[in-house]
Amino acid sequence: MIELRLNAQSDIASVMQGFQVGSACALAEAPQGRILFGSWSGEDVVIVRTAEYCWEINCHGGTIAVHRICRDLAAAGLRSDIQGAATNESFPGKIERVTNEALLKCRTRKAAGLVLAQQDGRLLKFAEDLQSESDDRSRSARQHMERWQSVAQHLTKPWRVAIVGEPNVGKSSLINTIAGLQRSIVSATPGTTRDLVEVEIVVRGWMFQLIDTAGVRTGSDSLPEQLGIVQSLALLGDCDMICLVVDASSERFESALIDRLKKVEVPTCVVRNKCDIPSEPGNTGVPLFASSLDSVNAIKCIFDASAKTGVGISELLNWxxxxxxxxxxxxxxxLPFVELFGVA
Ligand SMILES: Nc1nc2c(ncn2[C@@H]2O[C@H](COP(=O)(O)OP(=O)(O)O)[C@@H](O)[C@H]2O)c(=O)[nH]1
Ligand SMILES: [Mg+2]
Known part of the structure; x- marks a missing residue:
């Protein structure tokens, strides 16, 4: 709700000309307490005269719409106050709060730099683009939002990468090797005495959390089942990528695995671990495995690696x-923060 106070000299009809009042009663003649329905540059509003020179302007559409009306009123030289529970925070105030809160959660210099840069008025401009009456302007703002929303969200929380695979293929070893090579580990949660369950690392200034699915509450070592669990996590927005580890020296697969993988929509890479071990003579599993995976859409990349020698680890991190x-x-x-603009 916006409260607008005029003074005795104000010509209500001219200063409020932005309002298109649907009711028969003109603004200037409206008695106190009369509810008038109308619009303000396309925004639906309800206006009530609360005192001789005082008006209540109610609109929906959240803080952006309120801010826009206030801006128009200010441009007409009018003083308005925003009141009420739903809109007691102006949009510029909300931008400041959201970006300050984000800043506190940033754990890399890059993330902090990007968040700080948001405080120069660009988010307000972006909000106006989104609300613009020009189709081109609002369409391109929506496209911008789709493109950058995930990055905005992950300035303050890591992307989650599930490491899945049959027992003994080297999932835990890979995580340990990455943790050992990566100097900027942020946190590590121990599972068993040997295995790390979750490790947070920084790659190119972005935060990632690697999750050892065998160690994580799945209660199941079966790979198809693990994938099912990861898939449900993904649906909850809790897993952004999957790294499927297979043993390159004895590659084998069940059809249940391929069936599962076909249902996975999260970007997935296959790491053929233990590539330091020479393949068993006559092992035909490898090409067979690779060609079966061709039918799996989610798989974007297959590469060789060794948790033992470190080969392929930088390729994995790059992917x-x-x-x-x-x-x-x-x-x-x-960067369109969800807290400010909702989900694209
Ligand atoms: N030669 C070789 N051995 C590996 C490699 N990665 C893991 N291992 C061994 O494979 C076994 C199983 O590894 P682990 O990480 O526990 O597998 P997980 O059950 O998938 O977590 C261990 O004895 C590791 O030392 C690798 O790249 N090369
Ligand atoms: Mg393990």
Missing amino acids: IADTAVPEEPRTEIA
Whole structure:
């Protein structure tokens, strides 16, 4: 709700000309307490005269709509106050609060730099673009939102990468090797005495959490079942990528695995671990496995690696970072925080 106070000299008809009042009663003649329905540059509003020179303007559409009306009123030289539970925070105030809260949660210099840069008025401009009456402007703002929302969200929380695979293929070893190579581990949750369950790492200034699914509450070592669990996590927005580990030296697969993989929509890579071990003579599993995987859409990349020698680890980390952030945000762009603009 916006409260508008005029003074005795104000010509209500001219200052409020932005209002299109649907009711028969003109604004200037409206008695106190009369509810008038109308619109303000396309925004539905309900206006009530609460005192001789005082008006209540109610609109929906959240803080952006309120801010826009206040801006128009200010441009007409009018003083307005925003009141009421739903809108007691102006949109610029909300931007400041959301970005300050985000800043506190940033754990890399890059994330903090991007969040800080958002405080220069660009989010307000972006909000106006979204609300614009020009189709082109609002369409391109919506496209911008779809493109950058995930990056905005992950400035303050890591992307989650589930490491799945049959027992003994080397999932825990891979995580341990990555943790050992990566100097910027942020946190590590121990599972058993040997295995890490979750490790947070930084790649190119972005945060990632690697999750050892065998260690994580799945209660199941069966790979198809693990994938089912990961898939449900993904549906909950709790898993952004899957890294499927197979043993390159004795590659084998069940059809249940392929069936499961076909249902997975999360970007997935296959790591053929233990590539340091020479393949068993006559092992035909490898090409067979690879060609079966061709039918799986979610699989974007297959590469060889060794948790023992470190071969292939940087490729894996590159794939993870490229998948999360296919295009690095330029410092001047607006990053649409969900808290401000909702979900695209
Ligand atoms: N030669 C070789 N051995 C590996 C490699 N990765 C894991 N291992 C061994 O494979 C066994 C199972 O590894 P682990 O990480 O516990 O597998 P997980 O059950 O999938 O977590 C262990 O004895 C590891 O030392 C690798 O890249 N090369
Ligand atoms: Mg393990």
